[in-house]
Amino acid sequence: MSKHIIAVTVENLPGVLTRVTTLIRRRGYNIDSLAVGATEDPSVSRMTVVVEGDDIIIEQVTKQLYKLIDVIKVVDLTKEHLVERELVLIKVKADHNVRPDIVQIVDIFRARIVDIGRTSLIVEATGDKRKIDALEDAFRPFGILELVRTGKVAMVRGTGEDNRRK
Amino acid sequence: MKLKGADILMHCLQREGVEVVFGYPGGAVLPIYDALYDSPIKHILVRHEQGAVHAADGYARASGKVGVCLATSGPGATNLVTGIATANMDSVPLVCLTGQVASTLIGKDAFQEADITGISLPITKHGYQVQRTEDVERIIKEAFFVARTNRPGPVLVDLPKDVMAREIDFEANDAEVKIRSYRVMKGVNSGQIIAAAEAINKAQRPVIYAGGGVIASNAAEELRQMAEKCRIPVTTTLMGMGAFPGTSYLSLGMLGMHGTRYANYAIGECDVLIAVGVRFDDRVTGKLETFAPHARVIHIDIDAAEIGKNTAAHIPIVGEAREALQALLPRLKTQLELTEWHQIIAKWKDEFPLRYGSPSEGRIMPQHIVETIYDLTRGDAIITTEVGQNQMWAAQYYFYNEPRSFISSGGLGTMGYGFPAAIGAKLACPEKTVFDIAGDGSIQMNIQELGTAMQYKIPVIICILNNQYLGMVRQWQELFHQGRYSYTDMSHQPDFVKLAEAYGAVGMRVNRTEDVREALQEAMQVTDRPVIIDFWVEREAGVYPMVPPGESILNMLGGDLNE
Ligand SMILES: Cc1cc2nc3c(=O)[nH]c(=O)nc-3n(C[C@H](O)[C@H](O)[C@H](O)COP(=O)(O)OP(=O)(O)OC[C@H]3O[C@@H](n4cnc5c(N)ncnc54)[C@H](O)[C@@H]3O)c2cc1C
Numbered sequence: 001m002s003k004h005i006i007a008v009t010v011e012n013l014p015g016v017l018t019r020v021t022t023l024i025r026r027r028g029y030n031i032d033s034l035a036v037g038a039t040e041d042p043s044v045s046r047m048t049v050v051v052e053g054d055d056i057i058i059e060q061v062t063k064q065l066y067k068l069i070d071v072i073k074v075v076d077l078t079k080e081h082l083v084e085r086e087l088v089l090i091k092v093k094a095d096h097n098v099r100p101d102i103v104q105i106v107d108i109f110r111a112r113i114v115d116i117g118r119t120s121l122i123v124e125a126t127g128d129k130r131k132i133d134a135l136e137d138a139f140r141p142f143g144i145l146e147l148v149r150t151g152k153v154a155m156v157r158g159t160g161e162d163n164r165r166k
Numbered sequence: 167m168k169l170k171g172a173d174i175l176m177h178c179l180q181r182e183g184v185e186v187v188f189g190y191p192g193g194a195v196l197p198i199y200d201a202l203y204d205s206p207i208k209h210i211l212v213r214h215e216q217g218a219v220h221a222a223d224g225y226a227r228a229s230g231k232v233g234v235c236l237a238t239s240g241p242g243a244t245n246l247v248t249g250i251a252t253a254n255m256d257s258v259p260l261v262c263l264t265g266q267v268a269s270t271l272i273g274k275d276a277f278q279e280a281d282i283t284g285i286s287l288p289i290t291k292h293g294y295q296v297q298r299t300e301d302v303e304r305i306i307k308e309a310f311f312v313a314r315t316n317r318p319g320p321v322l323v324d325l326p327k328d329v330m331a332r333e334i335d336f337e338a339n340d341a342e343v344k345i346r347s348y349r350v351m352k353g354v355n356s357g358q359i360i361a362a363a364e365a366i367n368k369a370q371r372p373v374i375y376a377g378g379g380v381i382a383s384n385a386a387e388e389l390r391q392m393a394e395k396c397r398i399p400v401t402t403t404l405m406g407m408g409a410f411p412g413t414s415y416l417s418l419g420m421l422g423m424h425g426t427r428y429a430n431y432a433i434g435e436c437d438v439l440i441a442v443g444v445r446f447d448d449r450v451t452g453k454l455e456t457f458a459p460h461a462r463v464i465h466i467d468i469d470a471a472e473i474g475k476n477t478a479a480h481i482p483i484v485g486e487a488r489e490a491l492q493a494l495l496p497r498l499k500t501q502l503e504l505t506e507w508h509q510i511i512a513k514w515k516d517e518f519p520l521r522y523g524s525p526s527e528g529r530i531m532p533q534h535i536v537e538t539i540y541d542l543t544r545g546d547a548i549i550t551t552e553v554g555q556n557q558m559w560a561a562q563y564y565f566y567n568e569p570r571s572f573i574s575s576g577g578l579g580t581m582g583y584g585f586p587a588a589i590g591a592k593l594a595c596p597e598k599t600v601f602d603i604a605g606d607g608s609i610q611m612n613i614q615e616l617g618t619a620m621q622y623k624i625p626v627i628i629c630i631l632n633n634q635y636l637g638m639v640r641q642w643q644e645l646f647h648q649g650r651y652s653y654t655d656m657s658h659q660p661d662f663v664k665l666a667e668a669y670g671a672v673g674m675r676v677n678r679t680e681d682v683r684e685a686l687q688e689a690m691q692v693t694d695r696p697v698i699i700d701f702w703v704e705r706e707a708g709v710y711p712m713v714p715p716g717e718s719i720l721n722m723l724g725g726d727l728n729e
């Protein structure tokens with residue numbers, strides 16, 4: 001069992017997201033995260049789905065998704081050289097006496113403080129999963145009040161085929 | 167030209183060649199019914215929307231065309247659900263039109279609003295809700311195109327009332343359908359064809375395992391040529407009955423849970439398995455590890471997702487069964503050296519024929535009834551079935567020589583399917599005699615369609631194999647639950663003869679073997695109304711052989727003369 005990042009290019013039409021998620025639910029696949037958004041072409045959206053499974057399951061997910069009429073393209077990015085990013089917002093408990101420590105962590109992780117409250121701060125960070133997990137760990141001792149992650153998005157480096165991992 | 171949405175709909179249906187729509191009216195579809203009033207398209211008014219969708223399905227399976235049904239919003243639409251799922255499991259091309267509340271009311275829990283596009287999502291090939299009258303033409307075209315191409319399936323089109331009522335300037339657009347994310351399969355990989363031909367030419371114990379995809383692909387003729395050219399034995403799935411002539415010396419009949427012993431043994435021993443238009447269903451394979459354990463598997467299917475879904479294929483061929491078989495044929499050697507293999511199979515056939523016992527007083531063996539229907543029709547009829555023992559006996563004891571002569575709910579196993587499907591089949595093929603082989607439980611699920619068959623003078627013959635049990639479930643209780651017949655006794659039932667007569671149909675009751683033939687002959691003379699024959703069959707007759715669920719298909723109960 002391993003994690004696969006699958007990029008699904010779909011028609012930007014109402015109901016398409018439901019189609020994709022219904023299929024995933026109905027076939028009993030395990031998804032870690034799903035991110036949807038617009039692309040350079042307004043008629044097309046892109047979903048990035050992180051699925052866990054062995055090769056047979058991933059092959060089935062890919063083929064079954066591809067069968068949906070509104071799905072234009074399905075690519076398993078796991079075998080490619082990728083840039084992967086995820087965005088996280090963390091609301092961390094921050095009394096005056098600990099604020100310097102928090103700011104230090106923010107600097108180390110090249111994150112940003114985007115809101116300052118009386119007793120809390122909201123920190124924004126992007127990165128791959130490992131970085132975000134590490135950031136979460138670093139803040140935990142202070143008390144994480146709220147946390148939201150977007151789910152992963154990914155893109156193949158360079159122009160594609162020539163980058164395929166050997 | 168100024169046209170209302172509903173008129174555009176009629177125009178589109180006609181252009182698709184639709185001759186008949188099975189439906190039931192209601193508030194949200196009033197504009198559509200108003201347009202139907204002047205349309206040359208025939209409308210069959212059913213008695214329950216489930217009847218409409220099964221009839222459209224039977225029509226589609228018998229004719230090979232797309233079946234069309236129509237229901238109103240809310241309860242009308244939800245009544246279609248079982249039928250849509252039935253068609254989806256068996257890959258039947260349907261366009262299901264549902265009315266919807268006016269677009270301004272959608273999402274407001276309006277009167278008779280149900281989210282049928284959402285509800286039907288996992289049980290359709292595709293679905294649409296039409297938002298603008300301007301889109302009606304494109305969407306209807308796409309719906310038919312998607313339903314019938316590649317792996318066929320049901321497509322739902324939800325039509326809000328205002329979209330149907332609105333008038334627009336309409337000019338027909340005859341351009342071909344283009345969906346950028348959906349392409350029709352063409353051609354097959356020639357490398358794979360060569361590999362498959364090599365494997366077949368070297369085979370010593372090959373078997374063809376053919377299914378519903380052969381029928382969908384109109385490939386029965388190519389399949390017969392291939393089998394006869396190389397003398398390869400053929401077994402078919404329930405859905406593949408008729409894909410290969412049942413009377414051929416190469417036929418092994420059905421395989422799987424209630425398959426023949428010789429078909430299942432042949433699968434167990436074969437060295438090359440040629441799987442065509444099949445989906446390795448669990449009712450067929452039993453325990454997967456012991457299914458064709460010695461075979462190189464060639465799998466021909468139009469749906470790439472079927473390849474490797476349940477079991478690995480050594481030589482996958484993705485494409486139309488017909489094209490693949492056409493490409494294979496010239497590469498195959500004539501008459502492989504298979505004498506030894508044929509001898510082994512002949513021995514199994516001798517040793518393990520299908521067989522059944524004799525009835526008690528006042529009862530008939532159900533298998534005998536099916537055999538007599540075959541005898542009288544010589545296979546020149548359409549047989550639909552309900553679900554359960556009746557369905558299995560219909561598959562085992564009748565020889566299907568033509569594709570589309572056996573129509574049954576295989577994947578979903580929907581009780582109540584057979585009778586409305588028979589109505590649809592008869593409308594598709596009026597020259598054929600149509601029988602619904604039924605159980606007393608199943609027939610009560612859509613018996614109301616007697617009204618429809620009467621109204622439109624549709625002569626189908628319902629043969630109830632009446633055991634006063636939910637027989638198939640009773641059989642499982644007998645075998646796997648120590649004979650504890652928990653709620654499967656249905657001996658409280660209507661007098662089916664009087665019931666038929668109440669509708670104006672013909673009713674007969676037969677409880678002696680010697681009367682079976684005559685009753686059937688009499689029924690076949692009736693040309694203007696349905697007939698019910700209530701056959702009193704041996705109450706605890708069982709379907710054998712039987713593979714216990716989850717076991718190897720080589721471990722069959724029953725059907726062994728030495729037992
Ligand atoms: C009570 C009960 C008992 C049953 N017992 C048995 C049993 O003993 N034996 C048995 O066989 N079945 C049995 N069934 C039926 C079983 O559940 C399945 O419905 C059936 O086996 C599936 O048949 P199939 O593999 O031919 O697939 P189908 O459901 O007919 O699917 C067709 C396949 O062909 C492909 N296809 C479609 N169009 C094309 C094309 N143009 N070209 C190429 N490929 C195409 C599709 O992608 C699909 O993979 C039973 C059902 C019930 C209700």
Ligand SMILES: Cc1ncc(C[n+]2csc(CCOP(=O)(O)OP(=O)(O)O)c2C)c(N)n1
Binds near residue numbers: 635
């Ligand atoms: C709609 C539906 N409900 C329940 C079942 C489960 N089921 C399968 S076979 C069967 C018994 C069918 O009884 P009957 O129609 O009398 O046929 P028999 O098996 O006696 O020939 C039942 C209840 C089903 N297949 N479909």
